[in-house]
Amino acid sequence: MFEIKNLNASIQDKQILKDFNLKVNPGEVHAIMGPNGSGKSTLAHVCAGREEYEISSGSVGLDGINLLDLEPEERAVRGLFLAFQYPVEIPGVASMTFLKSALSAHYKFNGKKELTIPEFMKLIKEKSNSLNISDDMIKRPLNVGFSGGEKKRNEVLQMTLLEPKICILDETDSGLDIDALRLVANGVNLLRSKERSFVVITHYQRLLDYIEPDFVHIMADGKIIETGDKNLALDLEKTGYNDYIEKDI
Ligand SMILES: Nc1ncnc2c1ncn2[C@@H]1O[C@H](COP(=O)(O)OP(=O)(O)O)[C@@H](O)[C@H]1O
Numbered sequence: 001m002f003e004i005k006n007l008n009a010s011i012q013d014k015q016i017l018k019d020f021n022l023k024v025n026p027g028e029v030h031a032i033m034g035p036n037g038s039g040k041s042t043l044a045h046v047c048a049g050r051e052e053y054e055i056s057s058g059s060v061g062l063d064g065i066n067l068l069d070l071e072p073e074e075r076a077v078r079g080l081f082l083a084f085q086y087p088v089e090i091p092g093v094a095s096m097t098f099l100k101s102a103l104s105a106h107y108k109f110n111g112k113k114e115l116t117i118p119e120f121m122k123l124i125k126e127k128s129n130s131l132n133i134s135d136d137m138i139k140r141p142l143n144v145g146f147s148g149g150e151k152k153r154n155e156v157l158q159m160t161l162l163e164p165k166i167c168i169l170d171e172t173d174s175g176l177d178i179d180a181l182r183l184v185a186n187g188v189n190l191l192r193s194k195e196r197s198f199v200v201i202t203h204y205q206r207l208l209d210y211i212e213p214d215f216v217h218i219m220a221d222g223k224i225i226e227t228g229d230k231n232l233a234l235d236l237e238k239t240g241y242n243d244y245i246e247k248d249i
């Protein structure tokens with residue numbers, strides 16, 4: 001189970017997350033929506049372990065372990081996966097090399113025998129074929145010169161290979177075109193299972209046409225102010241955020 005408890009975080013002395021709470025059971029898909037500046041990306045960054053945030057209290061638990069006590073790499077091998085709106089570019093490192101070392105770290109941590117190069121090549125071929133990813137793309141440096149759609153494809157490939165327990169996707173405000181949205185949604189839907197959960201952060205309802213969430217949360221001013229099912233996202237589309245925010249005040 002993934003559980004965020006009373007999380008308070010600030011950046012440059014400005015408090016962004018204010019007693020934030022969220023509980024995600026295995027197999028569930030939660031969507032977090034909210035106006036710009038409500039702290040959605042901050043939440044994802046804090047979970048990822050980005051250094052610039054000051055965490056004054058709270059915990060981010062995955063199966064009873066507080067991820068905040070761990071280095072980012074250890075969070076990943078324990079089953080946390082984050083997909084960002086703007087994936088990092090790593091010049092000089094081919095996507096394939098990056099994927100191989102990420103996968104090796106996971107196997108090592110879980111006491112599994114490391115794949116040989118031919119085994120890895122076979123696995124990556126299988127997975128990339130299922131996602132329409134070309135051999136050429138995975139030989140290129142990670143994300144460098146990738147189009148938006150290619151970055152997303154690569155991210156979904158990573159997610160598929162690493163088989164995380166909890167995936168947090170920050171798709172806020174991104175200028176993703178409809179094909180890229182579908183790609184992300186297909187990846188999520190393919191990976192949905194009883195053991196795996198997702199937190200999908202999105203500014204627009206559109207993505208939720210393709211990924212049907214079990215719960216929808218509205219976030220404003222650093223915390224969740226309303227929770228509902230997928231109909232909440234549809235209502236939001238009609239009314240906008242203000243109705244909910246005013247109600248909260
Ligand atoms: N590096 C930063 N320095 C100062 N303030 C920041 C920084 N990053 C984010 N913020 C502020 O934190 C608040 C929340 O931002 P963010 O988490 O990106 O919101 P959202 O993703 O919901 O739009 C905003 O008021 C933003 O201006």
Ligand SMILES: [Mg+2]
Nearest residue numbers: 040041042172
């Ligand atoms: Mg954001």
